[in-house]
Amino acid sequence: MKTACKLPIHFCQTKNKTFPVKQSIFDSPLRMIGIILIFITLVLFATTCIISMNFLKKKNTVSINLEIERYELEHRLRFDELTGIYNRMTLNTTLKTISEEQIAKHYIMAMTDLDYFKQINDQFGHHLGDLCLKAFADTLKDIHPNALAFRFGGDEFCLLFQDMSMDEAVAVCHLVQKKLTDISIDAHNTFTMHASFGLAEFIPSIDVQELFLRADAALYEAKETRNNIAVFPNT
Template sequence: MGKREENKNQFATTRIVELEKEYERINAEWLGFHYKIAVAFVLAAICIEIIVSIIVLKQQLSTATTTMYVLKYLIIPMISNILLLITGNILRKNQKLSHMQRLYSVSIMFVLISFVITTIHNISSPVYTLYILPIVITGIYAVPRLTMRTGILSIFLFLSAEFLIPWNPSQNTIFESPLRLLGIVLIFALLVMFTLIFTIGMYYLEKKNIASINLELERYELEQQLYIDELTGIFNRLAFNTDLTRLNEQLVPSRYVLTIADIDHFKKINDHYGHYIGDECLKSFATVLNQYSHEPVVYRFGGDEFCLLFQENTLQEAYEICLELQKQIQKITIPEHPELTITASFGLAESTSTKGMSDLFLQADSVLYKAKQERNKVVLFEEMS
């Protein structure tokens, strides 16, 4: 058990970062699968192009020479898509790029592969529906702007392939074929529809993820309230018992020092100055324990009794820290009563493999009792033996 977070805002930031890293890890796994889909897409296209080329050349369905046909419909698309795959893989593995930049790299690569295939085989307008796949795949990332930009790029390249790049001069243009015009209009509407629907869907999925993060933080805050002392703002008795139990349940026993401290003559302070001043003393006392003790976790056990749990100090080192704490406690001033001086007594006991949790507490409590007989003292359990 490490030292508990003392600042809820710090925890919130840490927790958000952890969740964002988990989302990035999941997206990174999908990014690898995304790339594999692109590889399979290209391999399938190459196989189909080879089969179609064999049929076309064997049946003499093309007016182009064999060399020109193979170059335009087999070699160029094959080389182009392989180069896109290589570039995409390099960018995907480039750790100098941000996580989002790598997502964009593979997404754009997939759209460009679709562009190569549809441009070369756009004699049949339904082939343009291949642009839907890159749009749909980005939906897993739950990044609305990525889906939107992928869709816009797909639509732009679709229109470019149809109107700006006459790869097959023999095909009819949309102005010569009403049926092709209808097909192009329907595909354009389909791409726009998929882009909008998936972008809006990703927007709501992103909101859902943010809501889940907020709910997690609210849950933690409610949980923390159970462990925080309302008056002093430090950890309470429940937190102390929970942490001590965790320590004792560890597979590898750890050595730690338990210190019990309380304010000397606190009842007299309450009786003479009133409970409001008594509460101010408790809050100031807790503040000093928190601010001037860098290692131990500090708890209010009850009343004016506080516990300090040292995990990285020896008994002697904890003793020295408590002596320093005594000096700082004596510097506490209560503005309403500057004449009031506060002192505290400390009892320390070190855990061993043979000591149970209750034994350790009883030992620290017993030496605290001895310290309070003289007041403003720090007593180790070994001094009792």
């Protein structure tokens, strides 16, 4: 006569041996609830991470765009749009800084423009005239490490020399004139660019406005003969 099994339902007895019977996790409501809660937690965590990453990405994109806009605005304020060198506003700011300097430094201003530029525009068109201005600006910009180049307006430019003698500044201007003659703007080589220069030295007895007026007066003198260099005399 067989004895009835008195073990819990998850155990059974076979030939006097007792074996556990595996129970599915789905048989326990508490385990199912725990799994569901874990799954929901993971989904919420992943969703939060994705939202945070997208927010940071958009925030970084906005910051980058603002920085680019700030740089472009600053560039437009400081540099000439056509030639890429410093503009007149930057020249005025630089001259203001010079006038406020506590340490005495030696400055020479050279005003310059292209000879017969109006005739170039009239005969060959403004597009070719713009190419001449760009070539002139590139020559001025790279001519000497102690010379800052500015576009004053139209075909007028300015070189501001620091810690150079007048002879050295004049030699740089001669070098600009030589380089201009080597530049070919149009394919047919129908004309050669020339430039005139007027130089003035910044001395303690004058202000920066007077410095500019003296350089401009010297340029006016140089333009009388064209392709010339004139120096305003110090008195």
